[in-house]
Amino acid sequence: MAKSGKTEKDLPIAIIGGGPAGLSAAMAAVKKYKNVVIYDKNPQPAKKISAITNGPLMVAEKLEPEGFEEIYGDKYSFIAPALKSYGWKEITAQLKEMGIKVSPNGKKNLSIESKYLKKLGHLFIKSAESEGIVYKKSSRVTDLEISRGKVKSVVVNGITRPVSAVIVACGSYSSPKSGSTKDGYAFAEKAGHEIVKIKPAFVGLETKERYGKILNGVEVRDCLIRVSLDDELQFVDRGKLKFTSYGLSGKIILDNSAKIIELLERGEVKIHMDQVPDLSKFEINKFLNQEFPHTDRTTLFEHLNPYLPDGLLEMMDKIVRVHSSRPVAFLSSLEKKHIMLWLKDFPFTIKGPRPFNETRGVLGGVALDDIDPETMRSNKIKNLYFAGEVLDLLGPWGGYNFEMAFSTGRLAGLSAAADDGAGKKK
Ligand SMILES: Cc1cc2nc3c(=O)[nH]c(=O)nc-3n(C[C@H](O)[C@H](O)[C@H](O)COP(=O)(O)OP(=O)(O)OC[C@H]3O[C@@H](n4cnc5c(N)ncnc54)[C@H](O)[C@@H]3O)c2cc1C
Structure with missing residues (x-):
C-alpha cells in the first residue's frame, strides 16, 4: 500500500518529459494501463522539435533494422529490439494517426515539413489527451524518491506524487535553450547508473584561422574534407560546407562533428578542404x-x-x-x-565545438550497460525505465535520433505497463 492509501496498481506511470520519447512511451503504455501521466517542465510541449525553424524534421530513414548494425556499431545490440519492434513504418503510421504528415525527403529519409512543426506541440497534447493520457505542462520533476530498490514517488514542482513506475524521457542536454536539462542524468545517477561524459555533437566547429569576417555565410555545395589528427589522416567525407563567423558549419561539419570532437581529445585536428574534388x-x-x-x-x-x-x-x-x-x-x-x-x-585547425546551446545532439548520456534492451528497464531499480536521447545513444544525422526516441519510448511504455514494478504482470 502506498502512502496515499492507494494500491500500487492505482498509481500512475509517471513519464518525465513529453518529447518524442515520452509521448511514444505514454501512447504505448496507455493501451494496457489507464493511469499514465506525462510531466514536462516546459509550458510549450515538444519544444525542441517544434523549434526547428530552418528545415524539415527528419523522423526516420527507410532502413530495415539490420541496416542499423553498421550505424550503431557495438551499440546495435542495445537498440535492435526497439527498432525491430517499431521501425520507420510503424512510426510513420503513428504520426499519421496523430494528424502529422510525413513525406519522403530524398531517397531514404522521411520528414515532417516545417509548416507542421509549429503545430506539433498542440498535436502531441491532443493525441495524448484523446487516449486518456494526462499531459502536465510547466511541471518540472526535481527528484525521484527511491526506497528498497523501487521509485516510490516523483517530486513535481515541489509536490510529492506517488507512482507505480517511472520512465525517464528527459532528453539530452543538447540545445538547452529549447528546454533541455541535465535532470535525466541526475535521476539516473541517483538510481545508481553511470553517466558517460556528455559532449556536444551535431554542431559547428570553431577554427584557429579567422576567415569569419570575410567568408561568413558562404556555402560550398560540394567539397571533400580530409580530417587529420596530428597530421595523420583519419577519415574523408564529401558534401556541403558553410563558412561561419566562428569557423565551419554546414551538413558535412554537423555530420562529422561528434567524430572530430572525440579526436580533439587526442591531439591537433585539422580539416583539409578540397574545394574542387572533381578536378585532379x-x-x-x-x-x-x-x-x-x-x-x-x-x-x-x-x-x-x-x-x-x-x-x-x-x-x-x-x-x-x-x-x-x-x-x-x-x-x-x-x-x-x-x-x-x-x-x-585549404587547411583549418580546429579549436573546438560551439557551445551546447547550438548542438542538435550530444555524445554520452545514461550508460547502456545497466539497462535491459528488451524492456528499457533499469537493472538497478525495478520500476524505472529510460527512453530517448537521455541514453548514451546517438545516431547520425537524418532522422535516426527521432526514430530512436520513438522506438525506445514505445518499448519502455509497453514494458512499464506490463509490469507492476516488481517483475509481476499487472
Ligand atoms: C535544432 C535541432 C534540430 C534537430 N533535427 C533533428 C532531425 O531532423 N531529426 C532527428 O532525428 N533529430 C533531430 N534533432 C534531435 C531531436 O530533436 C531529438 O533526438 C529528440 O527530440 C529526442 O527526443 P527525446 O524525447 O528523447 O528528448 P526531447 O525532445 O529533448 O524531450 C525531452 C523533454 O523532457 C523535458 N524535461 C527535461 N527535464 C525535465 C524535468 N526535470 N521534468 C519534466 N520535464 C523535463 C523537456 O522539456 C523536453 O520536452 C534535432 C535537434 C535540434 C536541437
Whole structure:
C-alpha cells in the first residue's frame, strides 16, 4: 500500500518529459494501463522539435533494422529490439494517426515539413489527451524518491506524487535553450547508473584561422574534407560546407562533428578542404600551365565560377593573395602554386565545438550497460525505465535520433505497463 492509501496498481506511470520519447512511451503504455501521466517542465510541449525553424524534421530513414548494425556499431545490440519492434513504418503510421504528415525527403529519409512543426506541440497534447493520457505542462520533476530498490514517488514542482513506475524521457542536454536539462542524468545517477561524459555533437566547429569576417555565410555545395589528427589522416567525407563567423558549419561539419570532437581529445585536428574534388591536381596544373593566346583575358573568377561560389572567389585575394579578377594567362608560377594549394588543400585547425546551446545532439548520456534492451528497464531499480536521447545513444544525422526516441519510448511504455514494478504482470 502506498502512502496515499492507494494500491500500487492505482498509481500512475509517471513519464518525465513529453518529447518524442515520452509521448511514444505514454501512447504505448496507455493501451494496457489507464493511469499514465506525462510531466514536462516546459509550458510549450515538444519544444525542441517544434523549434526547428530552418528545415524539415527528419523522423526516420527507410532502413530495415539490420541496416542499423553498421550505424550503431557495438551499440546495435542495445537498440535492435526497439527498432525491430517499431521501425520507420510503424512510426510513420503513428504520426499519421496523430494528424502529422510525413513525406519522403530524398531517397531514404522521411520528414515532417516545417509548416507542421509549429503545430506539433498542440498535436502531441491532443493525441495524448484523446487516449486518456494526462499531459502536465510547466511541471518540472526535481527528484525521484527511491526506497528498497523501487521509485516510490516523483517530486513535481515541489509536490510529492506517488507512482507505480517511472520512465525517464528527459532528453539530452543538447540545445538547452529549447528546454533541455541535465535532470535525466541526475535521476539516473541517483538510481545508481553511470553517466558517460556528455559532449556536444551535431554542431559547428570553431577554427584557429579567422576567415569569419570575410567568408561568413558562404556555402560550398560540394567539397571533400580530409580530417587529420596530428597530421595523420583519419577519415574523408564529401558534401556541403558553410563558412561561419566562428569557423565551419554546414551538413558535412554537423555530420562529422561528434567524430572530430572525440579526436580533439587526442591531439591537433585539422580539416583539409578540397574545394574542387572533381578536378585532379594534374588537371588543374594542366589548365594553369597551358599556352594561352596573348589576347586571352579570361579571369580566374570566370574559370573557377562553375566550381566555387562567388563569395569565396571575391575574397580569394585575402586568402591566397591572388585576385580573382586576374587573367589566368598572366599568373606567375608562385601564384599558380598558391592557387593549386588553396583549391586542393585549404587547411583549418580546429579549436573546438560551439557551445551546447547550438548542438542538435550530444555524445554520452545514461550508460547502456545497466539497462535491459528488451524492456528499457533499469537493472538497478525495478520500476524505472529510460527512453530517448537521455541514453548514451546517438545516431547520425537524418532522422535516426527521432526514430530512436520513438522506438525506445514505445518499448519502455509497453514494458512499464506490463509490469507492476516488481517483475509481476499487472
Ligand atoms: C535544432 C535541432 C534540430 C534537430 N533535427 C533533428 C532531425 O531532423 N531529426 C532527428 O532525428 N533529430 C533531430 N534533432 C534531435 C531531436 O530533436 C531529438 O533526438 C529528440 O527530440 C529526442 O527526443 P527525446 O524525447 O528523447 O528528448 P526531447 O525532445 O529533448 O524531450 C525531452 C523533454 O523532457 C523535458 N524535461 C527535461 N527535464 C525535465 C524535468 N526535470 N521534468 C519534466 N520535464 C523535463 C523537456 O522539456 C523536453 O520536452 C534535432 C535537434 C535540434 C536541437
